[in-house]
Amino acid sequence: MTFDGLSINLATVREQYNMRQAVDACLKQDIVAIAPWRDQVHAIGLSEAARIVADNKLRVTGLCRGGMFPATDAAARAKAIDDNRKAIDEAAALNADCLVLVVGGLPAESRDIAHAREMVADGIAAILPHALAAGIPLAIEPLHPMYAADRACVNTLEQALDICDLLGDGIGVAIDVYHVWWDPKLNEQIARAGASGRILAHHICDWLVPTTDLLLDRGMMGDGVIDLKGIRRLIEAAGYHGPQEVEIFSAKNWWKQPGEVVLSTCIERLNSVC
Amino acid sequence: MTFDGLSINLATVREQYNMRQAVDACLKQDIVAIAPWRDQVHAIGLSEAARIVADNKLRVTGLCRGGMFPATDAAARAKAIDDNRKAIDEAAALNADCLVLVVGGLPAESRDIAHAREMVADGIAAILPHALAAGIPLAIEPLHPMYAADRACVNTLEQALDICDLLGDGIGVAIDVYHVWWDPKLNEQIARAGASGRILAHHICDWLVPTTDLLLDRGMMGDGVIDLKGIRRLIEAAGYHGPQEVEIFSAKNWWKQPGEVVLSTCIERLNSVC
Numbered sequence: 001m002t003f004d005g006l007s008i009n010l011a012t013v014r015e016q017y018n019m020r021q022a023v024d025a026c027l028k029q030d031i032v033a034i035a036p037w038r039d040q041v042h043a044i045g046l047s048e049a050a051r052i053v054a055d056n057k058l059r060v061t062g063l064c065r066g067g068m069f070p071a072t073d074a075a076a077r078a079k080a081i082d083d084n085r086k087a088i089d090e091a092a093a094l095n096a097d098c099l100v101l102v103v104g105g106l107p108a109e110s111r112d113i114a115h116a117r118e119m120v121a122d123g124i125a126a127i128l129p130h131a132l133a134a135g136i137p138l139a140i141e142p143l144h145p146m147y148a149a150d151r152a153c154v155n156t157l158e159q160a161l162d163i164c165d166l167l168g169d170g171i172g173v174a175i176d177v178y179h180v181w182w183d184p185k186l187n188e189q190i191a192r193a194g195a196s197g198r199i200l201a202h203h204i205c206d207w208l209v210p211t212t213d214l215l216l217d218r219g220m221m222g223d224g225v226i227d228l229k230g231i232r233r234l235i236e237a238a239g240y241h242g243p244q245e246v247e248i249f250s251a252k253n254w255w256k257q258p259g260e261v262v263l264s265t266c267i268e269r270l271n272s273v274c
Numbered sequence: 275m276t277f278d279g280l281s282i283n284l285a286t287v288r289e290q291y292n293m294r295q296a297v298d299a300c301l302k303q304d305i306v307a308i309a310p311w312r313d314q315v316h317a318i319g320l321s322e323a324a325r326i327v328a329d330n331k332l333r334v335t336g337l338c339r340g341g342m343f344p345a346t347d348a349a350a351r352a353k354a355i356d357d358n359r360k361a362i363d364e365a366a367a368l369n370a371d372c373l374v375l376v377v378g379g380l381p382a383e384s385r386d387i388a389h390a391r392e393m394v395a396d397g398i399a400a401i402l403p404h405a406l407a408a409g410i411p412l413a414i415e416p417l418h419p420m421y422a423a424d425r426a427c428v429n430t431l432e433q434a435l436d437i438c439d440l441l442g443d444g445i446g447v448a449i450d451v452y453h454v455w456w457d458p459k460l461n462e463q464i465a466r467a468g469a470s471g472r473i474l475a476h477h478i479c480d481w482l483v484p485t486t487d488l489l490l491d492r493g494m495m496g497d498g499v500i501d502l503k504g505i506r507r508l509i510e511a512a513g514y515h516g517p518q519e520v521e522i523f524s525a526k527n528w529w530k531q532p533g534e535v536v537l538s539t540c541i542e543r544l545n546s547v548c
Contacts, residue, residue, distance in 0.1 A: 106483075111501040113456065146420045148456035149483045149499045159458040182387065182422035184433040209380075209423045214485055225423045227385040 006270050007033035007061040008263065009203065009247035010040050016259035019044050023052050029263050033059040033243045035100075035201075041090060050093045060096040061245045062139060062174060062201045063087065067101040069123030070116040070153070072108060077119065080104075084127045091136045097242065098139040098200040099131065100174050105150045116153045121163055124171065132170040139174040139200040140164065144182075146214050156180070157189035164198050172198030175235060176247065178205050178218055181226040187234055194238020202235050204228060204274060205248045216251035220265060222273035232274060244274055280544050281307035281335040282537065283477065283521035284314050290533035293318050297326050303537050307333040307517045309374075309475075315364060324367045334370040335519045336413060336448060336475045337361065341375040343397030344390040344427070346382060351393065354378075358401045365410045371516065372413040372474040373405065374448050379424045390427045395437055398445065406444040413448040413474040414438065418456075420488050430454070431463035438472050446472030449509060450521065452479050452492055455500040461508055468512020476509050478502060478548060479522045490525035494539060496547035506548060518548055 008031055010022045017025060019040040026034060041049045041063070053060055066087040071077045084099075091099040103120040106113060124138060131138050140160040143152035154160050157180055160173045173193055180186055193199045206224030211217050221228055232244065246266045248254050254262050282305055284296050291299060293314040300308060315323045315337070327334055340361040345351045358373075365373040377394040380387060398412065405412050414434040417426035428434050431454055434447045447467055454460055467473045480498030485491050495502055506518065520540045522528050528536050 106499055111499050111504075113501070117458070144419060145456040146418065146485070146488075149481055153456075155456055156458065182419040182427075182429055184391070184430065207423055211420070211488060214420075214488065225380055225385050227387070230385075 005033070005243050006031055006267060007035055007059065007243035007245040008266065009035040009064065009245050011037055011064065012246055012248045012254065012266070013259045013262055014040065015255040016262070019049055020052060022259070023056060023058065025259050025263055027056060029260070029267060031263065031267070032057070033061050033245070035060060035062040035064060035245050035247070036094070037064045038087060038090060041094070046090055046093055053094050059243065060094045061243055062098050062100045063091040063094055063096040065100045065102045066127070066138070067152070068104040070104045070107050070119040072110070077123065081123055081126045084123070085130045088127065088131050088134050088136050092134040096136065098137040098172070098174065100139045100141050100201065102141055102143060103152045103154045105148060105153050113148065113153050120154060121166065124163065125167055128167060128170055137200050138171045140171065141174040141176060142179055144179040156183055156185070157193065158185055161189060161193055161196070161198065164196070172200040174201035174203060175199060176203035177226050177228060177231050178203070178207060181207060181231065186231070190234045190238050194235075194240065197239070199235060199238060199240035202232070202240060202242060202244050203247045204244045205246060213251065216249045218248045218250055220248060220254060221246070221269040228274045244270065279307065279517050280305055280541060281309055281333065281517035281519040282540065283309040283338065283519050285311055285338065286520055286522045286528065286540070287533045287536055288314065289529040290536070293323055294326060296533070297330060297332065299533050299537055301330060303534070303541060305537065305541070306331065307335050307519070309334060309336040309338060309519050309521070310368070311338045312361060312364060315368070320364055320367055327368050333517065334368045335517055336372045336374045337365040337368055337370040339374045339376045340401070340412070341426070342378040344378045344381050344393040346384070351397065355397055355400045358397070359404045362401065362405050362408050362410050366408040370410065372411045372446070372448065374413045374415050374475065376415055376417060377426045377428045379422060379427050387422065387427050394428060395440065398437065399441055402441060402444055411474050412445045414445065415448040415450060416453055418453040430457055430459070431467060432459055435463060435467055435470070435472065438470070446474040448475035448477060449473060450477035451500050451502060451505050452477070452481060455481060455505065460505070464508045464512050468509075468514065471513070473509060473512060473514035476506070476514060476516060476518050477521045478518045479520060487525065490523045492522045492524055494522060494528060495520070495543040502548045518544065
């Protein structure tokens with residue numbers, strides 16, 4: 001099997017393009033895989049987004065994102081579950097490889113991360129039947145521990161895979177190098193994920209030194225310290241050969257560059273350092 | 275056994291006081307445990323620092339810090355080891371509970387975190403005989419994963435304890451809630467650390483939401499989302515009953531407050547939320 005190439009997570013060019021424009025720009029550079037965010041899909045309408053995907057035979061490496069399960073009151077948790085079911089339907093309409101789950105952090109005023117984690121497992125269990133029926137795998141994305149409070153209380157691959165093992169089929173992980181590169185157990189947990197067929201996506205960018213913002217200072221591949229080739233080899237050895245999906249939030253640099261420069265840089269770096 | 279109270283890591287008031295002034299300010303509020311940084315000790319001289327500690331019967335809950343082992347060339351690594359031996363001697367002169375190790379991150383231009391971790395284990399092994407001879411326990415402080423690149427490539431309690439188990443006696447961990455609060459394996463690893471007698475220090479502060487700077491935006495206890503009482507209970511149940519050592523780096527808030535206000539707030543919060 002060979003490596004399949006590049007996907008562009010459309011957050012990477014969200015300040016430059018809407019979804020239609022982003023696809024046009026990708027196609028001009030022979031990029032045929034994307035991962036849109038739901039707000040980008042909604043902005044042009046789901047049916048139009050699905051038409052663009054189908055007409056251009058695009059691979060959708062994931063829809064971003066479901067999740068955000070923890071909440072203080074039951075009504076809010078139920079609302080999150082409803083919204084996740086809608087996200088599954090949207091992922092199905094786009095023929096996406098998976099629905100990426102950013103599971104959510106601590107509810108307001110809470111300091112009980114164990115309880116938040118229980119709400120996450122309960123929430124995923126609640127939507128899993130719908131996902132199985134729709135044929136959309138759910139991809140838990142463990143987020144870097146610096147997001148444990150406000151974005152995702154699933155913070156290591158090991159923890160995500162424990163949840164997968166608890167819940168059974170139809171669920172796996174999105175491995176984003178930005179979130180997991182530091183993990184001393186990365187090698188063994190990637191192998192574990194592969195052995196159980198749970199690698200659903202492979203996201204790339206880079207960790208800059210220094211990093212000046214917790215959310216919006218991700219680097220282009222090659223500009224930071226992540227061993228991208230090494231992690232790719234682990235993921236391929238574990239049996240995942242899908243595209244590497246570039247997802248860069250960069251308020252001060254890449255979001256200010258012309259979109260075509262961002263895309264051509266992604267291609268160049270994919271070929272040189274990934 | 276009962277809980278022993280409060281220690282002030284002098285970084286918490288480093289912008290307000292030198293070591294002598296900090297001790298005076300602590301004593302005025304009946305705080306009798308401190309943890310100085312080496313630059314603060316050097317600024318007044320080691321013998322004067324040791325005199326202040328002895329004359330006032332202060333408990334020194336740790337000397338900050340040794341570590342910083344990884345380096346590209348052997349000469350730099352040897353220099354780091356020499357400097358760590360000096361730090362051990364200083365800790366002994368101050369009768370410190372331990373020498374805290376911030377182990378170091380990736381050497382310049384390196385993306386090989388596994389190799390950096392080997393250099394850390396090798397470095398600690400090299401200084402351990404000197405530490406044992408001096409009667410100074412070495413406390414590996416696992417740092418939050420957001421510091422893996424530039425400060426410490428030991429990022430979980432589990433990883434730190436694995437190194438301890440490898441190296442034997444004379445070494446343990448400093449548990450700083452800021453670095454470990456998010457860890458899904460925190461409970462079990464605190465218990466493990468206690469069972470092997472390896473808890474050497476307990477640092478506190480809080481994780482603010484939002485956090486606006488990766489290094490200098492730590493919160494006062496109670497102003498963030500860490501379950502301080504819960505973690506204290508785990509640490510006490512594991513057999514450590516030393517002071518909770520407040521270590522707050524806060525460029526925009528606490529470093530700008532009068533030192534006595536910082537200290538009185540530490541006391542108040544220790545009594546109410548820790």
